[in-house]
Amino acid sequence: MCDSKEMTILVAEDDPGHAELIVDELKESGIHNPIRQFCNGQEVWDFLNEKDSDETAVLNYLLLLDIKMPKMDGIEVLKRIKSHNTLKKIPVIMVSTTDDQPEIAKCYELGCNMYITKPVDYRIFAESLKRLGLFIQIVRV
Amino acid sequence: MNRSTWGRLAGSTCHLLQSHHLSGIFSYFKEIVAIHEMIFNEAGEAIDYRVIDGNSAFLNLLGKRAEDIRNRLATDLYSAIPAPYIREYESVVHHGLPKELTTFYPPLDRYFSITAIPLGDNLFATITNDITANRQMHELMSARSKELENYLYITSHDLRTPLVNIQGFSQRLNKQSAKVLELLKEHLNSTGNEELKKLISEGIPKTLHFILAGVNKMDSLLNALLQLSRTGRATMSVKPVNMNLLLEKIVETNSFQLSEIGASVKIDQLPVCYGDENLLNQMFSNLIGNAIKYRNPARSLVIEISAISGLRKAIYSVKDNGTGIEKKHLDHIWNLFYRIDGTTSEPGDGIGLSVVKKIAEKHRGRVKVESEPGTGSVFSVVLQTTEFQEP
Numbered sequence: 344m345c346d347s348k349e350m351t352i353l354v355a356e357d358d359p360g361h362a363e364l365i366v367d368e369l370k371e372s373g374i375h376n377p378i379r380q381f382c383n384g385q386e387v388w389d390f391l392n393e394k395d396s397d398e399t400a401v402l403n404y405l406l407l408l409d410i411k412m413p414k415m416d417g418i419e420v421l422k423r424i425k426s427h428n429t430l431k432k433i434p435v436i437m438v439s440t441t442d443d444q445p446e447i448a449k450c451y452e453l454g455c456n457m458y459i460t461k462p463v464d465y466r467i468f469a470e471s472l473k474r475l476g477l478f479i480q481i482v483r484v
Numbered sequence: 485m486n487r488s489t490w491g492r493l494a495g496s497t498c499h500l501l502q503s504h505h506l507s508g509i510f511s512y513f514k515e516i517v518a519i520h521e522m523i524f525n526e527a528g529e530a531i532d533y534r535v536i537d538g539n540s541a542f543l544n545l546l547g548k549r550a551e552d553i554r555n556r557l558a559t560d561l562y563s564a565i566p567a568p569y570i571r572e573y574e575s576v577v578h579h580g581l582p583k584e585l586t587t588f589y590p591p592l593d594r595y596f597s598i599t600a601i602p603l604g605d606n607l608f609a610t611i612t613n614d615i616t617a618n619r620q621m622h623e624l625m626s627a628r629s630k631e632l633e634n635y636l637y638i639t640s641h642d643l644r645t646p647l648v649n650i651q652g653f654s655q656r657l658n659k660q661s662a663k664v665l666e667l668l669k670e671h672l673n674s675t676g677n678e679e680l681k682k683l684i685s686e687g688i689p690k691t692l693h694f695i696l697a698g699v700n701k702m703d704s705l706l707n708a709l710l711q712l713s714r715t716g717r718a719t720m721s722v723k724p725v726n727m728n729l730l731l732e733k734i735v736e737t738n739s740f741q742l743s744e745i746g747a748s749v750k751i752d753q754l755p756v757c758y759g760d761e762n763l764l765n766q767m768f769s770n771l772i773g774n775a776i777k778y779r780n781p782a783r784s785l786v787i788e789i790s791a792i793s794g795l796r797k798a799i800y801s802v803k804d805n806g807t808g809i810e811k812k813h814l815d816h817i818w819n820l821f822y823r824i825d826g827t828t829s830e831p832g833d834g835i836g837l838s839v840v841k842k843i844a845e846k847h848r849g850r851v852k853v854e855s856e857p858g859t860g861s862v863f864s865v866v867l868q869t870t871e872f873q874e875p
Contacts, residue, residue, distance in 0.1 A: 360653065364653070
């Protein structure tokens with residue numbers, strides 16, 4: 344893909360604790376890419392919407408998207424990204440508190456690349472993020 | 485009852501009606517009773533019906549006197565064209581078989597349950613119950629129950645958010661204290677500060693262990709609540725379900741465990757019932773799972789599945805020869821998180837039977853249990869054998 348530029352991980356998460364845990368665990372699993380945080384769906388959408396013409400920049404993003412967020416929820420952000428000509432190329436990983444089957448099905452239908460449940464068992468969470476790290480490596484290659 | 489039986493009955497009813505005046509017999513009935521005569525055109529199509537007589541409940545409903553209703557045409561009496569429910573009544577007269585209908589009648593703003601009975605010679609009787617109050621109560625209950633399920637879902641979902649933080653940061657603290665211990669290792673060895681060493685290596689991890697155990701417990705309770713609310717909110721796809729196939733499938737799924745404990749399962753010929761296959765699978769899986777969980781270790785487990793057919797309903801029973809349940813627990817076992825202590829070491833979330841009850845209610849059914857400590861239990865579920873509307 345774009346080996347000249349490093350991939351930036353965008354994290355959209357309204358709960359500061361969850362955001363901290365996600366970023367922390369990404370770093371611990373050996374992911375040293377730049378990380379940019381957003382605290383609601385509107386913020387991350389405004390950021391992406393501005394970049395829509397800059398295809399090179401867009402191709403270097405990977406988005407971790409929480410579902411339940413104020414102003415604009417993750418589902419709406421996903422819907423907008425995946426129906427956008429340029430932005431739809433961004434890999435999107437949904438991060439949710441529940442494993443609600445209809446919700447998971449809806450996210451995949453809308454075109455998300457992966458769905459992770461925030462488990463209370465932090466070891467499983469770390470494991471998911473490690474696999475995610477691997478995934479990011481693959482995406483980068 | 486077949487057609488000829490109804491014909492005979494209709495004939496004798498007609499006799500009865502002629503010998504005793506209807507209003508005399510039925511005047512004390514709470515039910516709204518009326519007798520009508522179907523009127524056909526030359527082509528043999530029912531075009532109207534005439535009121536022959538009605539009891540006092542009928543007169544009260546319409547706010548009329550007996551002489552005001554006798555011999556009146558339905559189209560005139562109810563000011564409605566076509567006459568109310570004429571197609572249904574025509575079929576009753578035509579086929580000579582009774583029919584039941586539940587209906588909302590807008591002009592009176594009421595719900596009625598009507599049984600129409602053929603009486604021969606184009607005559608038919610209607611026995612009507614005003615079910616408006618029932619219906620309204622039912623709608624209210626159903627709205628309340630939906631609201632509760634929604635609360636349940638939202639709270640259990642939202643409570644997980646802080647829990648993820650408590651767990652995540654406790655884990656982090658655990659790691660951090662291990663790191664502190666390592667950084668201070670040399671210092672502790674040289675100064676011999678046993679108290680600090682103990683605090684970091686034992687005290688803090690122990691504290692965190694209890695926090696994490698509490699979090700895990702709360703997480704499993706919340707997951708159980710979420711599961712229950714999901715069952716309640718699930719959209720049903722009601723179809724005829726071959727119960728023998730369904731139960732064989734469930735036994736097959738549990739076959740490894742069943743053969744490992746030397747259990748035998750007998751399944752009788754079961755009637756087909758109407759329901760959502762996935763939910764019914766969950767229901768019987770829970771019941772069979774309980775039979776396995778609460779088996780008597782002193783004897784081989786025998787599970788017997790049978791059914792009794794009733795009018796539009798069937799009672800399906802799962803009988804086991806397990807430990808049984810003491811009488812004092814019987815009323816509580818359907819409650820959320822209720823667990824009978826001391827009968828098993830098996831883990832459980834305490835929602836299995838609550839889910840069974842919830843699924844039965846969604847199927848307009850009921851649950852029942854009979855049990856004898858030391859002998860075993862029989863869990864029964866009443867299900868519909870004809871099509872039904874979700875409550």
